[in-house]
Amino acid sequence: MTRIRLTALALAALTAAAAHAQSDKIKVGLMLPYTGTYAALGTAIENGFKLYVEEQGGKLGGKTIEYFRVDDESDPSKAVENANKLVKRDNVDVLVGTVHSGVAMAMAKVAKDNNTLLIVPNAGADAITGPLCSPNIFRSSFSNWQPAYAMGLVAAERQKHKTAVTITWKYAAGDESVKGFKEGFESKGGKVLKELNVPFPNVEFQALLTEIAATKPEAVYAFFAGGGAVKFVKDYAAAGLKDKIPLYGPGFLTDGTLEAQGAAASGMLTTLHYGDDIATQKNKQFRLAYAKTYKLQPDVYAVQGYDAAQLLAAGIKAAAGDLTKRDAVVKGMEQAKLDSPRGAMTLSKAHNPVQDVYLRQVDGQSNKAISVAVKQLADPARGCKM
Numbered sequence: 001m002t003r004i005r006l007t008a009l010a011l012a013a014l015t016a017a018a019a020h021a022q023s024d025k026i027k028v029g030l031m032l033p034y035t036g037t038y039a040a041l042g043t044a045i046e047n048g049f050k051l052y053v054e055e056q057g058g059k060l061g062g063k064t065i066e067y068f069r070v071d072d073e074s075d076p077s078k079a080v081e082n083a084n085k086l087v088k089r090d091n092v093d094v095l096v097g098t099v100h101s102g103v104a105m106a107m108a109k110v111a112k113d114n115n116t117l118l119i120v121p122n123a124g125a126d127a128i129t130g131p132l133c134s135p136n137i138f139r140s141s142f143s144n145w146q147p148a149y150a151m152g153l154v155a156a157e158r159q160k161h162k163t164a165v166t167i168t169w170k171y172a173a174g175d176e177s178v179k180g181f182k183e184g185f186e187s188k189g190g191k192v193l194k195e196l197n198v199p200f201p202n203v204e205f206q207a208l209l210t211e212i213a214a215t216k217p218e219a220v221y222a223f224f225a226g227g228g229a230v231k232f233v234k235d236y237a238a239a240g241l242k243d244k245i246p247l248y249g250p251g252f253l254t255d256g257t258l259e260a261q262g263a264a265a266s267g268m269l270t271t272l273h274y275g276d277d278i279a280t281q282k283n284k285q286f287r288l289a290y291a292k293t294y295k296l297q298p299d300v301y302a303v304q305g306y307d308a309a310q311l312l313a314a315g316i317k318a319a320a321g322d323l324t325k326r327d328a329v330v331k332g333m334e335q336a337k338l339d340s341p342r343g344a345m346t347l348s349k350a351h352n353p354v355q356d357v358y359l360r361q362v363d364g365q366s367n368k369a370i371s372v373a374v375k376q377l378a379d380p381a382r383g384c385k386m
Contacts (some may be wrong), residue, residue, distance in 0.1 A: 026063045026316070026323060029086030031097030031107060034071040037201045037226045038099045040256055041301045042071075045121045047294050048305030049096065052313070055289070060309070061316030068092055072103050074201075079106030087114050093323050094119060096308055099225075099301075101125035101144070101173040108132045117315075117329065121308040122301060126176045129352035131383035135330050138351040140308040142273055143379035144176035145183075147250035150357040150373040151221065151271040152184020155248055158359075159269075161185075161218040164192050167208055167232075168223040169200040177223035177250060185221075193217050203231040209239045220245055225252040230260040237264035251360060251367060256299040258365050268362045273355045274300040274342040275369025286341040297365075303341045310338050350381035 030049070032042035046069075053065050068090045070082045079102070086092045087110060094117040098104050104123030111118035111134070118137045120128055124144035128137065155161045164185060168174030174197060182192045193215055196208045212220060220241070224232045229252065236247055242264065251272025254265050276287075276297075286306065290298040311333055318332020319325040338345040346354045357377050358369040 024063060025066045026060065026094070027066050027068060027090065027092040028312075029068045029070070029090060029092035029095045029097075031070045031072050031082055031086060031095060031103075033074045033099050034069070036074050037228060038074050039226075041099045041122065041226055044256065044296075044299055044301035045096075045099070045305035045308070047290070047296075048298065048302035048307075049121070049309045050305075051286075051290055051293055051302075052306045052309035054293075056313065060313045061319075061321040063316065063321055072098050072100070074100040074103060076100070076102035076106055079103040080110055083107045083110040087111075087116050093117065094312060096121055096305075098123055100171075101176075102171055104128060105132065105172065108134070108137055111137055115326075117323075117326075119308045119311060121304045123173070124176070125172050126379070126382070127172075129348070129350040129379060129381050129384060131385075133350045133381065133384035133386045135386060136326070138311060138333055138347070139353065140311050141304040141353065142355075143352050144173055144250075145180035145379055146355075146377055147271045147273065147357055148177040148180030148221075148223070149184040150359075150377060151248055151250060152181040152186070152190070153188060154269070154271060154359055154373050155181075155219050155221070156185050156188035156190040159219065159246070161246075162190055163217045164190060164219040164221055165194045165196060165212050165215055165217040166192055166221045166223075167196040167198075167205075167212070169202070169228065170197040171200045174200070174223045178221065181221045201228060203228050205232055205235045206239075209235060209241065212245065213239065213241060217245060220247050222247060222249045222253060224249075225255075226257070229253045229257045233257070233261045233268070234264045251300060254360075254362055254367055256301060258362060258367070265362045266364075270360050270362075270367065271357050271373050272300060272360060272367075273353070273357055274303050275358045275360045276366045277368050278341065278343060278358075280341075280343065282339050283341040298341075300342075307338055307340050307342075307345065310340070311336055314338075344376075348378050348381060350379070350384040350386060352379045352381060354378045
């Protein structure tokens with residue numbers, strides 16, 4: 001009997017020790033694209049996130065970070081299953097993802113259903129901080145509306161264009177991006193003549209380039225990213241359109257793609273919440289540390305991953321390291337004032353970044369910020385009931 005009691009006590013002690021050890025860790029579930037069109041973007045986000053954590057000694061709020069990874073394959077049909085692997089199988093404390101807007105919206109639903117903390121480090125789907133907004137859902141990147149709306153203003157006001165054609169992949173991010181551009185462009189007297197699209201991730205553009213040439217707009221606005229952006233920009237130049245009809249887009253058209261695009265991207269104007277040469281001490285330090293650590297130059301995706309970790313750290317600090325104090329975590333994240341490589345960043349009531357949107361120009365292998373297109377632009381968060 002005594003031996004049985006001792007064994008039971010020993011097991012209880014081991015269980016308590018395990019529980020205590022677990023409380024010293026924060027489980028972060030990275031659900032990102034590690035294969036396919038957006039693979040490089042997923043890697044940059046993870047690199048940026050981990051860089052910030054390493055700068056804090058590998059801990060946030062005194063807690064060791066334990067990572068769990070799932071390749072989301074940029075496939076919305078697998079999104080719920082993949083998110084549940086992290087939430088229900090791995091019991092992560094926070095979900096971080098993703099790039100593809102369709103996948104991210106499914107992740108947001110899983111996060112809401114399970115009351116899991118979610119930080120979106122890229123996908124700009126307006127709905128995430130619109131109708132799907134929730135106290136446990138945050139974004140460290142942008143809404144699709146933000147850079148698109150800013151470029152609409154630039155094209156009409158600064159570039160004095162009166163007509164435009166838009167072209168994109170036919171999915172949530174593309175639809176919302178061209179809608180944002182149209183809103184900004186037409187608010188200043190411009191007119192979008194045609195809205196062209198191809199199925200995601202199709203990169204056969206020739207027929208639509210022929211249609212653009214025949215329409216003869218004063219400007220073209222394109223939303224593509226990753227490998228699709230490389231192909232479109234090169235095809236646009238090869239079709240002889242580059243010097244005839246200026247091509248504009250959100251910064252994703254040229255971020256992380258310039259080496260592959262080469263001369264085809266030269267001189268292109270884009271709008272985004274980050275530029276390689278933002279002249280702040282924070283950005284200089286970030287770029288140096290990233291290049292030293294990963295032997296790569298950072299891009300906007302790395303910045304968004306870095307700031308996702310900064311945002312999480314603010315919440316953990318506010319809760320004194322206890323993620324079970326959800327109200328304190330949320331309040332800490334809501335009130336965060338991040339010293340980001342992009343510049344000053346706060347969050348709107350819908351948990352979307354309020355940030356400067358820069359006008360950038362491709363110069364060699366760099367997206368140079370030449371001015372601020374719109375200062376501290378906040379997404380309208382249409383449909384958010386929070």
